[in-house]
Amino acid sequence: MSSCSDEAIPGQPIVLGCGQLCLDYLVTVASFPIPDQKIRGTSFKVQGGGNTGNALTCVARLGLPCRILAKVADDSHGRYMVEELESSGVDTSFCMSAKDGASHFNYVIVDNQTNTRTCIYTPGYPPLLPDDLTESLLLDVLDGVRVLYVNGRSREAELLLAQKAHSKNIPILINAEKKRTGLDELIDLADYAICSTNFPQEWTGAPSSPSALLSMLIRLPKLKFVIMTLGEHGCVMLERCSSEVSGSEEETDIDELHESLKQSTDFTSVLPVCNSSLVTRLTGNVTGRLVIVTAEKIPSSELIDTTGAGDAFTGALLYGITLH
Template sequence: MASPSLHSLPGGLAVATNSLYSCSNFLPTPPHSSPPRSNSSLITRSPRNLCDRKTMSTSAQASSSLPPLPEDRIVLGCGAVSVDFLAAVASYPNPDDKTRSTSAKLQGGGNAGNALTCAARLGLKPRLISKVADDPQGKGLIEELEADGVDTSFLVVSEGGNSPFTYIIVDNQTKTRTCIHTPGFPPMIPDDLSTSNLLAAISGARLVYFDGRLHETALLVAQEANRRAIPILIDAERKREGLDDLLSLSSYVVCSAKFPQASLGFIKAA
């Protein structure tokens, strides 16, 4: 991964930019040389594919000389979780084409879900504020997050509706991905998060993370974090409704390489 570029905003806001999305080797290529008659045997449900065992082992060895993590290492996140249906193809199809996948996976996704899963695997204690439905996809998301050590006590589960899901086409030729997202229904609103749950969720947190989604609820959480002088980290993937309000309260911003130029008017130095 390329080293991020750092920029400063008025008020001392730090912005780290990087191109985070590379789909090289994102899905394994099956051993056969020709497409199978059916892809059903290739579809697997797997945990969030964020870091492999070798990487985790290497990281653990590298951090063995570091001081132990403090007990109060709670991270609160507010944002999206999603079921991801991933299909890798040799090349992206043209309109009205039919093509076969080279491999497929079903796993949890969503920026907040992924970020907090990483935090849990690094030894932190993440809590998540988000919303799913009581459908099989929502239940699977909760089970997967809890298995990784993410506290889902503050996750809202609606009766009926649908959990968020995304179809992701991974182009092995260009090493890119295309996402087709279907939001959850009913959407999360501020009334879904009671004052008592908000205060319980943020209690003891050392950092609060937002991915820019669920903006009305996120703003309530950010305002409470700001009152308590808890650092706020924003994952600014792209311009979204309500993002400016969150940015005005943020301590740190992580974004894609295109976000500053498109949304904040930065021009990359020659």
């Protein structure tokens, strides 16, 4: 497949992602080793990784034009990752190559016994910095963009890019995996948020996951929805709604709403189930709906590993937001 920049049709919405690229060394083992043990791997492969690259690869394979803004070292790892993205259809014309430095890489241990993956990350250098983003580059990279994806790993550069996108009314999706220095300024600009299971409570200090999701909508008035991923159990979404409700309607307790929705959700279904509450008043200035989505139950015999699964979910979400 040629790059998206070659295939893009004028006027087509473009997805832009900004973040780190990382090379993954994946070794599969029958079971995770115990300390000081020597074991034999059952398979080995090398492939590009990193949240942004993985998510954009998904977007490209779903058929949308997309581009990435990132910096790699001018080494074999960096060249390999850029070439792999191009082969998947991602426009890499805004990838910067640093003459001196080393690209990020991961050792990934895939455990066949538990179908899990363990990542050992080795950061590279130099990072993508605000000084790399000239005014002309910002205008060019945002040209034709329908949605911007950030995750805070190159927070200062991403913040500058997000501020420019915000000024041009380009929606922003943030992937908040964990609390990072400077993430608050970035998440303030987000229109959509996808979070790891623990992030909402860690970030808000709320006593429960549902109340943490509500707290995020209260603290972030620009946020249209927040999704909390739950791995093999699916995800929970709290969406802000503009639908009118009666001014006299009592507020609905978010924890009680979540429990009621769980009780009416079929978690035994092999295929995914989407169960949504009615639009309701959740607090004085927030009206919304809570949604529980289960994940497809994949037989263990068909499950290879979960590397990149969350990024593929993000890519599909970007696809939906772009075409909405």
